[in-house]
Amino acid sequence: MTSILLAIVIGAAFGAVLDRIGATNPNWIGGMLTLRRLHLMKTILLAIGTGSIMMFGGQMLGLVDVGHMSVKAAYVGVFIGGLMLGAGWAASGYCPGTGVCAAASGRKDALFFIAGGLLGAAAYMATYPAWKASGLLDDFAGGKVTLGSVPGASYDGLMAMSGDLLGIVLGAVFVLVAFVLPDSLVGERQSVEVPAE
Amino acid sequence: MVLNWKLGGLLLGLVFFAAVLLVKPIGVSTQFVILNGVVADMVSPDFITKTDEAYTSTNAYMAKSGGKYAGNAANPLNYSFVFVLAMALGAFLSARLRGGIDAAERAAPEIWRANFGDTPVARYAVAFLGGFIVLYGARLAGGCTSGHMMSGMMQTALSGYIFAAGAFAAAIPTAMLMYKKG
Numbered sequence: 001m002t003s004i005l006l007a008i009v010i011g012a013a014f015g016a017v018l019d020r021i022g023a024t025n026p027n028w029i030g031g032m033l034t035l036r037r038l039h040l041m042k043t044i045l046l047a048i049g050t051g052s053i054m055m056f057g058g059q060m061l062g063l064v065d066v067g068h069m070s071v072k073a074a075y076v077g078v079f080i081g082g083l084m085l086g087a088g089w090a091a092s093g094y095c096p097g098t099g100v101c102a103a104a105s106g107r108k109d110a111l112f113f114i115a116g117g118l119l120g121a122a123a124y125m126a127t128y129p130a131w132k133a134s135g136l137l138d139d140f141a142g143g144k145v146t147l148g149s150v151p152g153a154s155y156d157g158l159m160a161m162s163g164d165l166l167g168i169v170l171g172a173v174f175v176l177v178a179f180v181l182p183d184s185l186v187g188e189r190q191s192v193e194v195p196a197e
Numbered sequence: 198m199v200l201n202w203k204l205g206g207l208l209l210g211l212v213f214f215a216a217v218l219l220v221k222p223i224g225v226s227t228q229f230v231i232l233n234g235v236v237a238d239m240v241s242p243d244f245i246t247k248t249d250e251a252y253t254s255t256n257a258y259m260a261k262s263g264g265k266y267a268g269n270a271a272n273p274l275n276y277s278f279v280f281v282l283a284m285a286l287g288a289f290l291s292a293r294l295r296g297g298i299d300a301a302e303r304a305a306p307e308i309w310r311a312n313f314g315d316t317p318v319a320r321y322a323v324a325f326l327g328g329f330i331v332l333y334g335a336r337l338a339g340g341c342t343s344g345h346m347m348s349g350m351m352q353t354a355l356s357g358y359i360f361a362a363g364a365f366a367a368a369i370p371t372a373m374l375m376y377k378k379g
Contacts, residue, residue, distance in 0.1 A: 003276045006220050011283025014212050014223060016291035021205035024288060026306040028199065030379065033372030039202050044347070046206025051213035051351040058218065070222045072339050072349060074356040081338025082345070082363025084330050089364065090371035092327025093306060095342040096335055097225040097284065099328060104285035105292030106303050109317075109324040116328025121229035123329070124336035128258035131337065147353040158355055167353045174350075178206060 015101050024102040026093025026109075033090045035185040042178045049174030056167035059150070066152040073143040076136045198295060213351055220276060222352065224344030226335035227266070228281040234259050234270030245271050258336075311379030338363075 021043045022028035031037030058064030072078075089095050094102055094113045102110035131137055142156050148166035149157025157163050199205070216223045234254070238244040245254045245267045252267035254260045259267045269275050292298060301310070305320040313319060335341040338360050340349065346364065349357020 003220065004274065004279050007276045007279035008283040010212065010216050010219065010223075011280035012287030012290070013215070014280075015284035015287025015289075017205070017208050017212055017287075018284075019288045019291040020200050020295075021202075021209060022199040025199075027308045027379065030306075030308040030372055030376045033368045034376055035369065035373075039199070042202040043200075043206040043209065046202060047209035047213060048347060048351050050207055050210030051217075051347075052353070054210065054214040055217050055351060058214075064218050068217050068219075068221055069352055070348070071352055071354040072345060072356045074354075074359055075339075078338045078345070078356050078359045079363040081334040081336070082360040083367040084334025085338065085341060085360075086334075086364035086367030086369075087371045088327040088330030088334065089342070090368040091375060092324045092331065093308070094324070094327065095331060096229060097281075097341065097343045099331075100225070100281060100285050101288030104289040106298045107306075108303055109305055109309075109320050112321040112324040113328035113331075116325035117229050117332035118233055118328075120329035120332035120334075121226075121336055122233050124333045125230060125233065125256050125258040128256075128261075128336075132257070141355060145355050147355060147358075150353075163353065170353055171351075178202070 014097075015104070018098055018101050019105055024094075024098045024105060024107075024110075026102075029089070029093040029098075038181055038183055038185065042181055045174045045178035045181070049171045049176075049178060052167050052171030052174065056150075056164040056171065059152075060164050060168075066150060067154070069150070069153055069155070071144045071146055071153075071155045073139050074141055074145065075139055075143070077131060080136065213347060217348070217351075222344065222348035223280075224277070224340055224348060225281055225284070226332060226341035226344065228278050229332050230258070230266055230336065231270045231273060231278055234266060235273050238270060247271070308376055308379035312376050 018024050022040050028040045032040040055064055059066050092113050094110055096117060099110050099113040099117060103114055141158060145156050145158050146163050147158050148161045148163030150163030213223060234245060243255060245252055251264045252271050253264040254267040259270065269278065304317045309320050338345060345357050345360035350361060
């Protein structure tokens with residue numbers, strides 16, 4: 001029951017924040033991915049950085065349970081799947097979480113995104129044995145690994161250095177990049193101001 | 198109205214931190230599989246079956262890892278599935294509180310209309326195809342923007358960096374080719 005309550009509170013907060021930062025708005029996604037408006041990129045980089053610093057800092061202070069980490073495996077399919085997701089994300093302006101949020105906020109095209117998504121997930125369920133047999137789902141570089149070795153974690157480190165310190169340093173790098181990244185990387189654009197909504 | 202990136206980024210970072218502090222890192226795309234499993238099991242009750250101490254499925258993907266997905270589809274009132282429903286509710290309330298989205302924008306976003314005119318049906322087709330590729334790719338990769346990119350890179354997971362490299366390598370040229378205006 002507690003876990004359901006936490007799901008409701010954290011889930012609702014996540015959806016509300018995604019709505020307020022523009023992540024559920026294809027105009028903002030398009031601006032970011034065409035490098036014309038990097039505001040959302042700065043938001044995301046700052047979020048990864050601050051999340052990382054708080055998580056690893058909390059672990060070092062003993063306030064955050066290292067056992068709550070959940071590291072996914074590395075395999076060739078991660079890159080291939082990333083390419084596919086990237087293409088679809090750019091074309092539609094939605095990823096799985098933001099597509100659901102966009103539909104909930106009233107965008108009709110996002111309902112088509114969800115329908116396509118359910119069919120795509122079903123297609124993967126049907127074709128999974130072929131991927132499995134291809135070897136492209138086999139772990140490489142140790143599979144479920146973090147870049148450094150996190151004390152107390154059940155995951156190996158790619159490098160022997162202290163994983164929690166590295167996490168804080170990389171978190172600081174994400175924050176720094178968020179600050180130094182310009183508002184746009186592409187010269188002057190035809191000025192179509194993105195409406196408030 | 199979109200939040201300033203400093204405030205927005207801090208709030209988003211806090212949500213990701215709260216998730217890993219209290220439960221586990223955020224992820225979304227698996228729940229598309231779980232919903233498919235729930236529906237498939239309603240249409241064909243043999244799709245998911247209970248074994249001695251767990252669940253399994255006639256579908257190899259649902260049955261993998263000791264039937265973890267099959268079990269979640271058999272009991273959809275679990276943390277991860279409710280999380281996604283709550284996420285939709287949070288976005289709905291947030292959008293309502295800031296006055297909602299206007300009718301033109303609801304049919305097709307401004308950036309689409311700037312490039313392709315008033316063609317909602319074409320937009321729906323692209324959104325549908327986009328959704329198909331996004332979820333197929335996310336399941337192949339084992340996660341999406343939330344699970345791999347945000348939660349993964351936050352935990353310094355190697356897989357998160359590999360995923361982000363692939364996603365942006367495809368997303369940036371695709372966006373630049375498709376959306377020259379707006």
